[in-house]
Amino acid sequence: MTIGFVMLCHTALERASEVARHWAIRNCPVVIHVDRRVAVAKYDALVKSLADLENIRFSGRHACEWGTWGIVAATQEASMIMLQDFPTVRHVYLASGSCLPLRPVEELIAYLSERPRTNFIESVTTEDVGWTIGGLDLERFTLRFPFSWRKQRRLFDGYVRLQRRLGFRRQIPKGIMPHLGSQWWCLTRQTLSAILENPDRAEIDSYFSRVWIPDESYFQTMVRQVSDSVESRSLTLSKFDFQGKPHIFYDDHLQLLRRSDCFVARKIWPHADRLYQSFMGNEPGAQAIAEPNPGKIDRLFAKAVERRTKGRPGLYMQSRHPNENWENGRTAAPYSMFEGFSDLFENFEVWLGKATGTRVHGHIFAPDAVNFAGGEKIYNGAICNSTATRDYNPTSFLTNLIWNTRGERQCFQFGPQDNQTLIYFMAGDPNAQISIISGAWAIPMFHSNRNFSDIRREAARLQKIEAHFLNELRKPWVKARVRTWTLAEFVENPMEPLQNIVDEISPRAMRRLTEAPRLADLSGFGQFLQNLRNQGMQPALMGDFPTGDDPRPLHARRGRPYLVK
Known part of the structure; x- marks a missing residue:
């Protein structure tokens, strides 16, 4: 047989x-x-x-x-x-x-x-x-x-x-x-x-x-x-x-x-x-x-x-990219997004880089430029600073940036003036750490030399954009690590939130901050907000700024403030 x-x-x-x-x-x-x-x-x-x-x-x-x-x-x-x-x-x-x-x-x-x-x-x-x-x-x-x-x-x-x-x-x-x-x-x-x-x-x-x-x-x-x-x-x-x-x-x-x-x-x-x-x-x-x-x-x-x-976390490939929500993690590693910090502090990117040992970018989603750390034109993974390339697919731009810099935490600045396409993507990303000082976008406008009627219209537009972003961040589907402060709250006591942010970015350092970044000059900012109200625009995101008084005492010597133990 x-x-x-x-x-x-x-x-x-x-x-x-x-x-x-x-x-x-x-x-x-x-x-x-x-x-x-x-x-x-x-x-x-x-x-x-x-x-x-x-x-x-x-x-x-x-x-x-x-x-x-x-x-x-x-x-x-x-x-x-x-x-x-x-x-x-x-x-x-x-x-x-x-x-x-x-x-x-x-x-x-x-x-x-x-x-x-x-x-x-x-x-x-x-x-x-x-x-x-x-x-x-x-x-x-x-x-x-x-x-x-x-x-x-x-x-x-x-x-x-x-x-x-x-x-x-x-x-x-x-x-x-x-x-x-x-x-x-x-x-x-x-x-x-x-x-x-x-x-x-x-x-x-x-x-x-x-x-x-x-x-x-x-x-x-x-x-x-x-x-x-x-x-x-x-x-x-x-x-x-x-x-x-x-x-x-x-x-x-x-x-x-x-x-x-x-x-x-x-x-x-x-x-x-x-x-x-x-x-x-x-x-x-x-x-x-x-x-x-x-x-x-x-x-x-x-x-x-x-x-x-x-797939691998944060890596988009042919078998998954056309299918929404098939990703194994939207991005490959944790990253930090800061809104309002570069408006409130002078040279915030340089200070944060020294405090955390990371490379901190500027506004990489700014409408007119991609501000990589150190003014680089080409970054890891051959990512160029072309706004046209970035805006063709902002999601891929961010995910490629995080993927190609694995092992080095990425920090970048963001604001209501920037491309807002990614607010939903970042809000739903567990790897995102989002820190926002609401209303800080008004500080550059306060220092600008523009007609007040133009300032009022621009302030109303930016406040509407930021209010929408903040509203989305309060929704139950959000997975990002979110911290928000009003401008008045943050100015009153900046060291504690800065310490928390630094500890999360570099938890192994575990050292107390002894030096804070230099605050922008806010003399007269309260009156500036009152002028906006007088012109019919209600600034609601800055918090309770007193009219006519400075938010914190100013000294003649404007050196680096130190924390005394």
């Missing part, structure tokens, strides 16, 4: 010829089906290359479009030839032209000889299956599918929706309990012949010919009708990604395939010369005999799926 192989081929016929010869010269009959859509010249070349082997047959050709009945019809016809022409075959193994034997065929024969009545086919009920992609499980048995899912997708989806709306349901034949599973199986002669010689086969075939993806349900369902000895697993290693597409194995998967201990693997890249040379040359005893266990490598595939769907 031996094992026979049914091969379904549609591409890479040269590799299919190698595999078929590998099995045939080891006394395993092979019946090959070639997709009818394959060119006649290629088909004839395959037949000619195997003409010297007497235990190889070719079945009638069917068009095997994905998800259609042609695949099942091709399998049925090839299986009937196998059973009729090779009476010594006890098990029939279904494989594809892209399959590769991972272990010597003698080991497979010995393994099946110990289990002469066992059928190896994945077969689970529609309620239990968890891998169907596209939302169709039981419905694939109760709806009609006259349109191709791949070539006529809009018609396919529209017709499914129409049947659902009308409540249309096909009648499942009596005694049939739909099951699903992998297409690749290994069945005993008794089981396969019982399926193919079923007196009700014409009716059953007619029903399944209108089922969606029948190659995943026909034999999986019928095996339950004719056999009680079913192991619901495949001896073929076949892995699928989160979209339901098969993983392709390349040369660098050699050790991974060996660890699986499976007898056959699918789907192999046709140019994986190292894989074909390594496994096709195996002889009995080359590998330790072990139970097929693809679960040993499931953890690696799970990690691969997670990496593909989630």
Whole structure:
């Protein structure tokens, strides 16, 4: 007794010829089906290359479009030839032209000889299956599918929706309990012949010919009708990604395939010369005999799926970038955004850089310039200071900046005058530390030499922009670390909030600040705010500034203020 192989081929016929010869010269009959859509010249070349082997047959050709009945019809016809022409075959193994034997065929024969009545086919009920992609499980048995899912997708989806709306349901034949599973199986002669010689086969075939993806349900369902000895697993290693597409194995998967201990693997890249040379040359005893266990490598595939769907934090890649909220962290590392600090303090960027040991940028989203730290024109990752490039995709500009400077915390200034596109992105980013002194944007206007009517209009515009940003930061969906002070609150006691900010940026330093940045001159600022009120503009974000009095005592000597312990 031996094992026979049914091969379904549609591409890479040269590799299919190698595999078929590998099995045939080891006394395993092979019946090959070639997709009818394959060119006649290629088909004839395959037949000619195997003409010297007497235990190889070719079945009638069917068009095997994905998800259609042609695949099942091709399998049925090839299986009937196998059973009729090779009476010594006890098990029939279904494989594809892209399959590769991972272990010597003698080991497979010995393994099946110990289990002469066992059928190896994945077969689970529609309620239990968890891998169907596209939302169709039981419905694939109760709806009609006259349109191709791949070539006529809009018609396919529209017709499914129409049947659902009308409540249309096909009648499942009596005694049939739909099951699903992998297409690749290994069945005993008794089981396969019982399926193919079923007196009700014409009716059953007619029903399944209108089922969606029948190659995943026909034999999986019928095996339950004719056999009680079913192991619901495949001896073929076949892995699928989160979209339901098969993983392709390349040369660098050699050790991974060996660890699986499976007898056959699918789907192999046709140019994986190292894989074909390594496994096709195996002889009995080359590998330790072990139970097929693809679960040993499931953890690696799970990690691969997670990496593909989630990626690395802050790195946007082709598989995730078009899908909103698929990111594994919006940015790659923590960063700090300061609003109002450079308006209130002189040379705030220089002071913060010294206090924290980081490089602090200016207003990198300013409308007329990208103010990188130190006046750089090109920053890490070849990020240029072009406003046109930045404004083409501000989100990518920020995420690239954070990604390319991993290990060095980025700090930058922001304000209502800047491009506001990113306020929602930063508010929802857990890596963002947002510190705002509301109303500080009025200080440069106070020191400017502009007409007061222009100042009033500009102040009203900027206050509206900042008020909107502050309102968004109070919403429950915000994930950023947010601190806000009014200008009056901050001026009254600047050292405590500055200490908190520095501690969060560089927690390892753990040192008390002894030097504060120089405050801008606020003499007369309270009267400036009152003048805005008198002109009809209500400054609401600055806090309670007294009119006519300075917010803090001023001394004749305006040196650096020190904190005395």
